[in-house]
Amino acid sequence: MPDKQGHVYIMTNTYRTTFYIGVTSDLRTRVWKHINGEGSAFVKRYRLYDLVYYEHxxxxxxxxxxxxxxxxxxxxxxxxxxxxxxxxxKDLKEELEIE
Incomplete structure (x- = not known):
């Protein structure tokens, strides 16, 4: 069975002052969950809704x-x-076609 692929990503706020680093096997879904309040409590508390970095x-x-x-x-x-x-x-969500 092949290994599952993954992403490391960084979310931030509008002012780019606070950062959240996460890992996921499904980047689009994870970012969508964050921006819709279903992700990390830290992301929700500090309004870290902009994706500024990711690696595959x-x-x-x-x-x-x-x-x-x-x-x-x-x-x-x-x-x-x-x-x-x-x-x-800049916010990279557009690259993933997330709204």
Whole structure:
């Protein structure tokens, strides 16, 4: 049986001041749940409804390892990572066709 694929993703608020790092095997569904109040309580409390970063992995275990790594990073490192692929830190939900 092949390994399940996964994603690491970063959600943030309108002001880009608070970040949430998560892992999922279904990015579109997970982001939809977050923006509709069905995701993490942290995301809901701090209104982290903008997807600003995501990475795809062929194995969910690799995504989980990457999530653990990123959660230990300083905030500035996370911002630099996001800006390396998304310089304006725009909301990427459109790329996933999520409304």
């Amino acid at each position: 992995f062929h194995r969910i275990t690799d995504a989980i390892d990457r999530e653990k790594q990123l959660k230990n990073w300083h905030k500035d490192w996370k911002i630099n990572l996001i800006k390396s692929v998304n310089p304006t830190m």
